[in-house]
Amino acid sequence: MTGKVNREDILKELFNIGVGQAAGTLSEIIDKKIILDVPDVKILNVELGKAELDKFLSQVAEGAVMVSSISFDRQLEGTVSLIFPADKMHQFIDLCLHEDRGEEASMEFTDIDFDTVKEIGNIILNAIIGELSNTVNIPVEYTLPEVNVLNSAKADLFVSDEAYHLVLMMYITFNIEGTHIDGAIVINMTLKSLDDILNTIDKMYDGR
Amino acid sequence: MIDMDSFLPSILNCINEGIVILTEDLRVTYWNPVMEKLTDKKQDDVRNIRIEKALPYLDQNFFHNAVDRVIAGGTPVFFSAAMHRRMISDSHQVNLKMNRVAYNNGVAILLEFIDVTNQFYQISQLRDFVRQLSHLNSQLQQKEKVIEKLAYYDQLTGVANRALFDKFADKYLNLAKQSGLMLGLMFVDVNEFKTINDTYGHNTGDKVMTRVASLLTESTRKNDIVCRYGGDEFIVLMPEISTFNDYRKIVNQIDVNKKRHIVQDGYDISLSLSIGVSFYPDDGETIDELIEKADECMYADKHESRHG
Structure with a gap:
């Protein structure tokens, strides 16, 4: 169970358990059925991670994104960013808040919008990092997510240039009442942190 | 040295947001004055009771799950006023931040309620x-x-007036000069229009003029401009004519209506049109020259129809 593909499959399974719980929580809060899915997880070096993320930013988000991100330290070190295409976010927020702004949708994001995305980000990122931390039994400490809108986002903003970092790149799809939104989650962490996680996973699954 | 234990309540009382501290079993141990104001509930009324009793909105699965995560892993939680409109009351919108605070050998839960009612009001x-x-x-x-x-x-007929004609005439002439194609200009006059007015009245005369405008519009192409040039005169601008056949197609359509009887307001009216045409570049280099030439032809046509 040491093959890279299998490790990615295990991570995919872990993250899907996490986002499944997040979907349950969000559905209860917004009182609408919401389905979240992580179809793919890739472990990439910094260079490949940036190329993959730039592809997402240009194709899906066309450069403008709304980002909810947290940094964590202690035993695991890194940052995790939940990235949404900005042009879909008014509709997404409206669906969550049972509102329909119609022609006002061209308005900039308000503090209410930012707080809504902060809560959604908190639920999803908590679920993902929480599931990872619980499974490998390594405690992680972090603060509430910061939310930003970036008009011409490039991968450099999310992926550290330091050579000893790795990137966990996954896509996340949201489906609320038939409205489909593609997002991405980028976990940029030190090689040591990811090694600790993967070694623990290897031990767990080799020993079963 | 300041004794922080005795000093802390005074600090929390000064903080300008709702502060609540819960024990691990979710009982209220502290409820600051801002919280009293936001909820209309005094600290003495809620002390030692569970938070869901004090704030019934929080008696939901997602809140209990979040509390479990805060206690177990210290993961911070945020509930937005937007997604939880009635978290503490109908009149105040608050965001809630929830954190674990360690003390002695146990943990407490710190709830911060941030009043964003004004934000909601301003955004609304x-x-x-x-x-x-x-x-x-x-x-x-x-x-x-x-x-x-x-x-x-033109207010009566709805076709272009002279101002629009002037605008398009220059544009189309320049296009013709650039493309090497011809620009056609057709002058149309309603014969004996004064007699129609005198015989059937101005109201009926106006309607006849509107019908002529419609006939011309229906007979021409999409980019042709039909313009009411004077009382009973129309000009049709025909851009991008590459051969005389293009022009024939248009004029054949108009010819059908050139001499006919129409029924208007119950009257059988004999309608006849005199038509003259000129082309850039054969008949002139400027719009004025083209109008003059088309006008001449139109009078020749009128003369022929009177004496032919």
Whole structure:
């Protein structure tokens, strides 16, 4: 169970358990059925991670994104960013808040919008990092997510240039009442942190 | 040294947001004055009771799950006022931040309620302004259309007036010069229009003029400009004519209506048109020359129809 593909499959399974719980929580809060899915997880070096993320930013988000991100330290070190295409976010927020702004949708994001995305980000990122931390039994400490809108986002903003970092790149799809939104989650962490996680996973699954 | 244990309540009392501290079993141990104001509940009334009793909205699975995560892993939690409109009352919108605080050998849960009611009010006001502006904007656009209609279109017949003709004439002439294609200019006069007015009245005469405008519009192509040039005169601009066949197609359509009887207001009226045509570059280099030439031809046609 040491093959890279299998490790990615295990991570995919872990993250899907996490986002499944997040979907349950969000559905209860917004009182609408919401389905979240992580179809793919890739472990990439910094260079490949940036190329993959730039592809997402240009194709899906066309450069403008709304980002909810947290940094964590202690035993695991890194940052995790939940990235949404900005042009879909008014509709997404409206669906969550049972509102329909119609022609006002061209308005900039308000503090209410930012707080809504902060809560959604908190639920999803908590679920993902929480599931990872619980499974490998390594405690992680972090603060509430910061939310930003970036008009011409490039991968450099999310992926550290330091050579000893790795990137966990996954896509996340949201489906609320038939409205489909593609997002991405980028976990940029030190090689040591990811090694600790993967070694623990290897031990767990080799020993079963 | 300041004794922080005795000092802490005084600090929390000064903080300008709702502060609540819960024990691990979710009982209220501290409820600051801002919280009293936000909820209308005194600390003495809620002390030692479970938070869901004090704030019934929080008696939901997602809140209990979040509390479990805060206690177990220290993961911070955020609930937004937008997604939880009635978290503490109908009149105040609050965001809630929840954190684990360690003390001695146990943990407590710190709840921070941040009042964002004013933000909601301001954003709602802003949306009202945007809605009003958007409404005003669409009214202005409608008015602009009316003004344009008045400025460029003949009020009686609805076809272009001379101002629009002048605008397009120069444009089409320049295009013809650039492309090497011909520009056709047709002068149309309604014969004996004065007699129609005198016989059937001006009201019926106006309707006849409108019908002539419609006949010309229906007979021409999409980019041709039909213009009411004077009382009973029309000019049709025909751009991008590459052969005389293009022009024949248009004129054949008009010829069908050149001499006919129409029924208007119950009267059987004999309608006849005199037509003259000129072409750039064969008949002139300027619009004035083309008009003059087409006018000459039209008079020749009129003369022929009278004496032919």
